[in-house]
Amino acid sequence: MRERIIIDFETTGLSPRLGDRATEVAAVVIDETGIVDRFQSLINAGRPIPPFIQQLTGISNAMIRQAPKAETVMRQLFAFIAGRPLVAHNASFDHGFLGAELDRIGESYPGGLLCSMKVARRIYPEAPNHRLATLIQHASIAVTGQYHRALADAEMTALLWLHMEQKLRHDFALPEVSLELMQRIQTAPCKGLGKCVDSFKRRACAA
Template sequence: MYVVVDIETSGGNPLHDRIIEIAAYLYDGETVIDELVTLIDPETNIPPYITALTSITNAMVANAPKFYEVAKKLVKLTEGAVFVAHNAPFDYGFVRNEYRRLGYTYNRSTLCTVRWTRKLIPGLPSYSLGNLCQSLQIQLEDRHRASGDALATVKLLRLLLEKNKGEEIIPVNGSVVSREKLHPNITSTVLGALPDETGVYFFWNDKGEIIYIGKSLNIRSRIAQHITGAKSRRDTEMVSATADITWEITGSEMVALLLESYNIKQEIPVYNRAQRRKGTSSSLFATTDSNGYLNLKISTKPEEGTVISSFASIAAGQKSLLRMVEEFALCQKLCGLYTASEGCFHNQIGLCRGACKGEELPADYNRRVNEAITKSDLPQASFFLLDKGPDPEKVTVVKIECGKLMGWGFCEKNSLSDVSMLHDCIKSFPDNRDARTIIKSFIAAPGVKKIGF
């Protein structure tokens, strides 16, 4: 079942502008079986250029229903249906934001007829609705009015369904994928329920095992990328093996990273293991050589020594190690950054004090290495970090005590003045170097507030 939607708006920004007209046609693939067509009072002024485009005036919407008055009917009309629109991100984004203003989360699977037409009918000079209708001989009446554009999109959808030759499709965030690529349990309803929120998501196989854990600022979009972007054998196997998807909304990217790291260590999902073998993450290791010097090295191999810090990539790790070398006058060679048999280049220009040639005592050199390691860790202090919460009324609270992670939780915004409430909301969470590395990267991040105790 599809619901084909078109809207007219007071401008192009869904955060500030409002819907002034909406048309929604419930379509079963053959016939329109229900509809909602109405002007909407946007409770704001309609700019002249919008009136010139749509012919909708302030006088026309003065006695029209406000969005909240049609919201319930639209929910019922679209429930269980795929939200179809020409340039779906625009229409769906406006509708979702209207519901957000009402305190309601509106989630539907979406199908964008612009994207699908490009896929099924490539090479056309333009994919705008007006030009498409002309190219494909689709009748379009009352252009730039919701009903006219929506009915034309219904006709376009019918043509695309016929051109698809009956192959079952699953809409995924505007695009479409073949039914055969997904597990039978993964339906458009399942995908439509995915949140556009920050958090951690879990892929489960049909044996009830977690096979992949990820985090994203937008769970719906990231999972759509997994599905539509699956090209390698590993990725297609993972997508087809996924029989269920669950998630935990955090609001905070910091806590999402903490949860992802913790759960991967606990569950060791098969496709996360494969990802590590591909070297997508790295760590800073410390070892002591036969001469007593502390050596540092960025590597993806777990057997390289004591883990100091972890990084998202080898490049990120190398960049961090280079800063340590420069700030603490460490030896390039003993940090794995110089491979020649003689002294390192920094020694040749006077920046390295000669540990690579035995000219500096191990105790003196190791003292600076330990200073660099200490600075790379969390400050030895006690504080809370406040970040965005899972909903507008809450904040995420992360507790650090004497440089160690104690845990995290959610606190009501109106309780932030009471420090005891911050302590009380904390749930214990394991402290480790990976967690501290994540937290350290967010201490000075925009939107994150630090409160000492």
């Protein structure tokens, strides 16, 4: 079965280039049957968490002081993802922190991350916005935990991704939804979903 990994980071701020570090990471494995495995850990990267982010996430400096060191967690995460395709909501954010934290342990992830937010903009153009919480409500998906905690956000992104795959199969009579199709959808014009899928189906039939 095709496995994909949904990844989510909580952090001290918005940019690793400005010295921000990861405070928590979660990775959720999905296949055609749903969620099949999980990884989650708080991260002690030696950088204090600003008060407003403590309030947003519920992750305190006291919690981080007792957490495993960043090097340990990232080596565990690197082994867990094992080169499998990665998905994240607002993937450029998570990709930046994944790359920065892996670079600190001398590793790198060979490839980019698929972005569930970009895909959702094409599949749910009628949604009020494309934040994760809005999309979960829009698609009538059950809330699994506290937003802005890595495992809950990864799980809900996983459920959203599976829901979007199911919607594509239903709406376009597709036997399956490949990662290649999702890659094409996330870069298609926002009002060009139908043309994108039809073009992909024609190419697949001609191959």
